[in-house]
Amino acid sequence: MSGDYEDKPQPLIEHLIELRRRLMWAVGAFFVAFLVCFYFAKGLFNILVLPFKWAVSWAGISHRNVELIYTAPQEFFFTQIKVAMFGALVIAFPVIAQQIYKFVAPGLYKNERAAFLPFLIASPILFLIGAALVYFFFTPMVMWFFLAMEQGGGDGQVSIQLLPKVSEYLGLIMSLIFAFGLVFQLPVVSSLLVRAGFITAQTLVDKRKYAIVIAFVAAAVLTPPDPISQIGLALPTILLYEIAIYTARLIERQRAGATEESDSEDEDVAQVPPSQEADNKA
Template structure:
């Protein structure tokens, strides 16, 4: 049958050898990307600081320079390592995902591979959309919120300025990127669960009110304790939940159409004698 698994049964040792080969390719790609990113770590960090510069302009503080500090001798060095690891993960992800798919695909049916591949492509695209939203909009908004708390040092006031530590700024922007990236995986996860038969579109609709509460709770946990970033994460999560409901309906309609077509093909055509008797 065309839907059968195509590979032949393999001994456990051969699966382990193949797994080792896939891991070596994935780790090798990550290591090479890490070396390249570490060489350009300062330039990459400067790119991550651009949202902070935009927030300074939004706050009307164009007279001041954008400054970050580090208070421990090794702090900026480890910050560059984190930047390199973050960049290496993004660059090497296509290779890592390809190796995972090549290891898993031989054990899947053709229809399962055809269903799984679009999700493998959609997942990084949605993650990048969430990361872009953080980089171009939410990080400048969050930093603008914190910059608004500065004190100019006029008469009777102490001059208070925001001077973020390089490690803390990197942790902030990375936590926002990962939070939004994970939330943007909601349509992919829900679609896979619907295809597997664990949930339905009706279930998602019934649990909508709980999902809204969970969205705000998760936003409060994953983002800094400011209303801008928390609301900014919760609202897209709710929107993505509605998209998940719509996607689930489409999957169920496709499944129903395929089931009806299969039933029509399996019907036995009546013979002329049976038609005359009828």
């Protein structure tokens, strides 16, 4: 199977060899990115802590130092490994996506490749938009909500301060990023299903009320137990569902237009008299 995406049949062994080659490139890119990210793991973790610092400023306690703790000797080490894996996945994703496309493309027609490629480009862009929304807005809002529960310790009260563990903070921000990133794939997934003929725009409209309920349930499961993050995930999900409906209608409209154009061309050919067709050939 060559890089020219030939459509001729290939033996099973060649498919397996090609799959191994693509996996080696994908795993190699991830491994190299992991080594680089692990070397800069502490710096990357400090970047992820910036939303916590913004929340401290919003809470009006900027005089207090931002502190995170770890309670097990190996905890911060494994946290750095998770940070490196997270960064490596983001950095290596273009290479991984390219290898997936190169493996799948030979089995697609040219028009299917042209239709598949925009979705392959849109998917990481939408994921990054969701991740940016989490990093710059929702994580500071969530941390501000939890910081508001602190107790100063005056007038006979016990001083209670938020000191997150490094692993728990990383788990929180990673879960939010993945949750929002996956939700932002909704237009891409729905558009592919419409193109494949599995669903229609009318199906999405009919299931809207169920989608709204599922959006709030998923937000309650995927986010921390606070109303800010739950509503913050549910509302974009509903908005993206509406965008998915609009995109599905556009795809169906384009498909209908192409069908009408093809039918009109067939009618024009059928209406040409045999004598005129012979003259045209001559």
